[in-house]
Amino acid sequence: MSGGPEAGGGSGPAIDAAAFANLLEMTGGDVEFVDDLVDTYLEEGVTLIDRLRTAASAGDGATDDLLRAAHSLKSSSLNVGALQLGELCRALEADARGGSVVEPGPRVDAIASGFDDVSAALLAEREERRTGG
Amino acid sequence: MTPPAGDGIAQPGRILVVDDTAFNRQLLARLLRGIGHETVEAEDGQQALDRLRDPAAPPIDVILLDIVMPVMDGYETLAALARDPALRHLPVIVISGVDELDSVVRCLEMGAADYLPKTVDPAILQARIASSLARKRLHDAEREAVERQSATNDVLAIMSRSAFDLQVVLDAVVRAALRLCRADYGVAYTLDDGAFRVAASAGGTPELDAWEREHPIKPGRDSVVGRVALIGEPIRVEDVLADREYQATPGQEGSGYRSLVGVPIEQDGAITGVLALTRNEVRPFSDAETALAFGFAEQAAIGIANARLLATIERQRGQLARFLSPQVALLVSSPEGEALLAGHRREITAMFCDLRNFTTFSETAEPEEVLGFVRRYHASVGALVVEHEGTLEHFAGDGLMVFFNDPELQDDHAARAVRMAVAIRETFVAISEEWRRRGHVLQVGMGIATGYATMGRIGFEGRYDYGGIGNAIILASRLSSEAKAGEILISQRTFGALDGAVPAEDAGERQLKGFSRPMAAYRVTAGEAAAAAAAEAS
Numbered sequence: 001m002s003g004g005p006e007a008g009g010g011s012g013p014a015i016d017a018a019a020f021a022n023l024l025e026m027t028g029g030d031v032e033f034v035d036d037l038v039d040t041y042l043e044e045g046v047t048l049i050d051r052l053r054t055a056a057s058a059g060d061g062a063t064d065d066l067l068r069a070a071h072s073l074k075s076s077s078l079n080v081g082a083l084q085l086g087e088l089c090r091a092l093e094a095d096a097r098g099g100s101v102v103e104p105g106p107r108v109d110a111i112a113s114g115f116d117d118v119s120a121a122l123l124a125e126r127e128e129r130r131t132g133g
Numbered sequence: 134m135t136p137p138a139g140d141g142i143a144q145p146g147r148i149l150v151v152d153d154t155a156f157n158r159q160l161l162a163r164l165l166r167g168i169g170h171e172t173v174e175a176e177d178g179q180q181a182l183d184r185l186r187d188p189a190a191p192p193i194d195v196i197l198l199d200i201v202m203p204v205m206d207g208y209e210t211l212a213a214l215a216r217d218p219a220l221r222h223l224p225v226i227v228i229s230g231v232d233e234l235d236s237v238v239r240c241l242e243m244g245a246a247d248y249l250p251k252t253v254d255p256a257i258l259q260a261r262i263a264s265s266l267a268r269k270r271l272h273d274a275e276r277e278a279v280e281r282q283s284a285t286n287d288v289l290a291i292m293s294r295s296a297f298d299l300q301v302v303l304d305a306v307v308r309a310a311l312r313l314c315r316a317d318y319g320v321a322y323t324l325d326d327g328a329f330r331v332a333a334s335a336g337g338t339p340e341l342d343a344w345e346r347e348h349p350i351k352p353g354r355d356s357v358v359g360r361v362a363l364i365g366e367p368i369r370v371e372d373v374l375a376d377r378e379y380q381a382t383p384g385q386e387g388s389g390y391r392s393l394v395g396v397p398i399e400q401d402g403a404i405t406g407v408l409a410l411t412r413n414e415v416r417p418f419s420d421a422e423t424a425l426a427f428g429f430a431e432q433a434a435i436g437i438a439n440a441r442l443l444a445t446i447e448r449q450r451g452q453l454a455r456f457l458s459p460q461v462a463l464l465v466s467s468p469e470g471e472a473l474l475a476g477h478r479r480e481i482t483a484m485f486c487d488l489r490n491f492t493t494f495s496e497t498a499e500p501e502e503v504l505g506f507v508r509r510y511h512a513s514v515g516a517l518v519v520e521h522e523g524t525l526e527h528f529a530g531d532g533l534m535v536f537f538n539d540p541e542l543q544d545d546h547a548a549r550a551v552r553m554a555v556a557i558r559e560t561f562v563a564i565s566e567e568w569r570r571r572g573h574v575l576q577v578g579m580g581i582a583t584g585y586a587t588m589g590r591i592g593f594e595g596r597y598d599y600g601g602i603g604n605a606i607i608l609a610s611r612l613s614s615e616a617k618a619g620e621i622l623i624s625q626r627t628f629g630a631l632d633g634a635v636p637a638e639d640a641g642e643r644q645l646k647g648f649s650r651p652m653a654a655y656r657v658t659a660g661e662a663a664a665a666a667a668a669e670a671s
Contacts, residue, residue, distance in 0.1 A: 026164065026255050033163055041156045068153070071201040075230060075251040076156035090230075 012084055014117035015125065019081030031129070038122050041076050045119070048073045049112050052092075056104035066104060067096035073111070080122065085114040145169040146194035146266045151181040151210070152228065153202040160253065161197060161228075168259050178205030182213055185220055195265045196225045197249070200236050207236075211243040222272045224265035281425065284309040288432050297443040302436030303333035306408070310429040311335045314422040316410035318390060320345060321398070321433050322358055323406040327351065329358050332406065337388065344384035355380035358407045361395040365404055367427060368395045371417040394418035396430045398437065405437060406430075461524060461599045464540050473540050474599070476589035482537045482550040482581060482627060483606045484523070485613035486514070486557060489576040491531035498573060506568065506575070513560045521553040526600050534610075536601060539588045547583050547630035554579045554621045555635065555660045561619075580612025582624035611645040612654060621657040628655040635659050 027033050048069045055065035074089035088111050095101045148170050150161045162172040173193065175181035182205075185193055196214075200207035207227060214220045224246040229237045237248045246268065247261050288305050295301040303321045311319035318337035322329035328349035334342050352362035355378060360368045370393045373379045390411035398406030408430040410418065418426070464470040488510075495503045514533065518525050522543065523535035535553070537546035557577065565575050586603025605624070612622040628637055636658045642651035 026253065028167060030163075037156065037159055037163075040159050044155050068201055068203060071230075072154040072157075076154055078230075078252050079156070079160060 014082060014084065014114070014121040016081045016083045019078075019083060020125065023080060035126060038080065038126065041080050042119055042122065044076065045073060045115050049108075049115055052108045052111060056101075056108040063096045063099065063101060066101060067093055070096060070111075073115075077118065080118070082114075082118040082121075085111065085118050088114055144266060144270070145171065146262070146269070147171045147173065147191060148262065149173045149175060149181060149184065149193045149196045151175045151178065151196060151202070151207075152199040153177055154199070157199065157228070157251075161258075164253060164255055164258055165262070167255075168262075170262065176204075177202045178207065178210030178213065180204075181210060182220075185214075185223070186217075193223065194269045195262060196223055197228055198225050198240075198245070199228050200233065200240065207240060208243065211240060211245060215244050222269075222276075224268050226261055226265055281313055284313050285428070285432075288429070292432065292436060292439075297439055299436050299440035300333065302439075303433055304335070306429045306433045306436065307333045307335045310408060310410060310426055313425055314394070314410050314418060315412075316394075316418075317413045318342075318388065318411045320409050321406060322350065322409065323398070323437065324362075324404065325349075329362060329407055341384050341388040341390075344382070344387065348382070348384070354378045356382075357393045357395040358409050361397050361407045361409075362404055365397050365399070367397070367423050369393070369418055369423060372415045389413055391415045392417050394423055394426055396423065396426045398430045398433045400434055400438060400441075406433060408433060461540070464599070470540075473588075474590040476587060478585055478587050479539050480546075480584065481539050481586050481588065481601060481603075481605060482546040482583045482630070483586070483601070483609040484535045484537075484550045484554055484579060484581045485610045486533050486535075486554070486577055486579045487613045487616070488531040489578060489618050490574050494573050494575055502571075506564075506573075509564060510561075513564065514557055517553055517556050517560065521549050521556070523549065523553060524599070526598070532613075534606075536586075536588075536606075539601070540599075545634075547581075547627045548634045550581050550583075551621070551623060551627065551631060551635045551637075551657055551659075554581060555657060558619060558621060559660050576618030578613055578616030578618060579621045580609045580614070580616055580623075581621065581627050582606070582608035582612060583626040583630050584608070584624075607647055608645070608652065611647065611652075612643075615643055615645065615654065619661075622654045623657060625653040625655070628653075 023037075024031070024034055027037075051065060051069040052073075055062040055069060058065070070089045070093040074086050074093060077083075077089060078086040088107075092101065092104075092107050092111065101107065145168075148165050150158050150165070150172055151174075152158045152161070153176050158174045158176075162174060165172045173184060173190075175184055178198075181196065181198070184190060185196075198207050198210060205213075211225060214223065214225065221244070225240075225244070227237060227240040227245045227248040228251055229240075229248050230251045237245075240248065246265050249258060249261055288302075288309050291305040292302050303323075307319045307321050310316070316336065318334070318341060320334040320337075321332050323332040328351050330349045331342075331346045334345065337345070350356050350358040350362075353359035354363065357368050357370055357373075357379070370376050370379060372391050373381065373385060373393060374391065388411075390413050392412040392415055393409065395407050395409040397404045398408060408426055410426060412418075464473055494506075498506075515525075518533075518535050521537075522541065523537055524539060524541075526534040526536060535550070537543050537550050543549055557579065561577050568575050582605045584603060584605030586601040586605050588601040589599070591600040591602070592598050605626075608624050612624065616622045622640060622643075623631075623637060631637065637655040638658055640654040640656040643654050644651050
């Protein structure tokens with residue numbers, strides 16, 4: 001799986017199956033808890049995407065906001081197994097830490113689209129788990 | 134709530150998870166609870182510090198700290214922790230992404246104990262938390278030992294300063310026990326008339342304290358104090374509400390205390406008090422805390438023993454005062470006394486009072502009459518000696534000797550002696566009048582002299598008197614023999630020292646036994662007319 005900043009949606013699975021399985025295993029197979037955790041991820045993700053958009057449109061003065069939102073979304077994404085999205089966030093965070101982000105708008109759009117894919121994948125996984133037993 | 138101490142590394146702790154991402158807090162908290170720890174969450178450094186500094190909140194053992202956070206980030210939080218003496222010992226584990234190793238190094242330099250990767254591995258999490266907890270416990274144990282030592286020293290210092298002030302000692306003991314045993318209310322009860330009453334208390338609400346003070350506890354199984362009194366051993370109750378024999382009191386219901394410990398305060402094997410501590414939550418007192426309370430109870434016992442010793446000394450002094458003059462009684466029980474008793478030379482005024490016709494009286498009167506007279510005479514003259522602050526040297530059936538300016542210094546000793554003699558003469562007018570009507574003639578004559586004498590303990594082992602040796606004493610005795618009924622004769626030096634304070638006139642020179650040359654004598658004229666009239670009448 002490639003992790004460059006250009007690796008937008010579609011070049012791999014939105015959710016890495018092994019990483020997600022690891023999350024389930026970590027919690028001792030507590031499916032209910034994982035569902036709660038995924039809900040938290042999805043709710044918080046929406047807020048973080050909003051913050052990224054606001055910061056991107058605010059220009060250079062908002063690199064701190066960009067950094068913090070990308071940082072938060074990165075760590076939770078990696079933990080749910082959204083490795084590609086995590087990489088996008090990591091790259092944005094690193095640039096923001098460097099002091100400036102060239103054309104943040106398209107980068108945030110890529111992250112938002114990645115987040116949509118992850119959301120869909122997570123919900124599909126849950127549905128599959130329920131129906132599949 | 135921290136469960137009771139178990140064994141080493143597997144001990145659970147209370148972990149503060151500081152992360153602005155709800156997802157991360159939720160995941161970490163879940164994993165930590167899964168391995169038995171309690172968790173508390175904070176969204177940023179400021180919230181974390183507020184929680185750590187909240188005196189009402191249970192203490193945190195380890196902090197899991199995110200670095201990138203709004204309001205106050207991980208670095209600022211570490212710096213604030215390092216500045217706070219109460220918090221700088223807390224182990225901090227920094228949570229970081231694998232790409233943030235530079236930040237980790239900076240955090241470790243700022244005092245963080247360890248770091249954890251953001252993509253959590255439960256095994257690593259468990260190991261890191263366990264190692265930080267062990268570190269925290271070691272630190273706590275060290276601090277506790279220092280605290281114990283200093284609290285014990287405080288109580289000892291107070292005991293040596295106020296050894297005989299039981300209240301001060303018990304107050305200090307209860308305060309120290311309360312603090313070190315982490316109790317909410319502490320009481321030292323002392324046994325009085327079959328019941329244990331509050332002698333000192335600390336920490337409780339005014340209502341609880343008032344209730345306890347108004348309700349002494351009798352030995353019995355329905356209370357912790359009562360059980361300690363019954364058994365004589367420390368009693369611990371994990372939860373009073375779960376204890377079948379415990380009878381809840383309005384004091385307990387009002388304050389809601391749950392866990393209790395009581396230890397006996399013993400004197401020579403007898404229980405004379407109980408030290409009791411309570412907690413307003415179910416958190417049993419540990420073995421170490423019970424042992425600590427026991428140590429404080431021993432200090433309370435020493436305080437009580439000292440106070441009893443003091444009471445005994447006071448009582449003995451009071452009893453001595455009934456046999457000796459109060460001045461001498463004080464001398465016997467004071468540190469300066471020993472030196473004075475050993476002997477010292479001082480100017481004194483001595484007064485002898487001599488009953489005339491006492492031998493005839495005691496031969497002719499009924500013994501009961503004689504005793505009745507002697508009692509009356511002693512009572513009224515004794516009161517006058519005390520009133521004028523004289524030191525009574527002896528008190529015989531027919532006479533007495535009193536001296537002034539020793540052991541207590543009195544500038545006006547000559548005047549005091551003369552005024553006392555005048556007062557005795559006045560009192561005696563009434564007494565002799567009464568006896569005259571019964572057919573007995575009784576009169577007093579007095580002699581007073583001023584001069585140097587050697588004062589101190591006179592006598593032999595087993596029977597010592599406080600007295601003096603010197604010419605002034607012999608002169609006073611001779612003048613008293615020389616005095617006619619109702620007369621007060623004073624020496625030249627006494628007359629000079631009086632300096633007109635009490636009227637007296639020249640009574641000529643007298644040849645006195647034991648004195649080679651004639652001695653000048655003066656007669657005190659104050660109140661003489663009444664005495665003379667009484668003498669005339671007889």
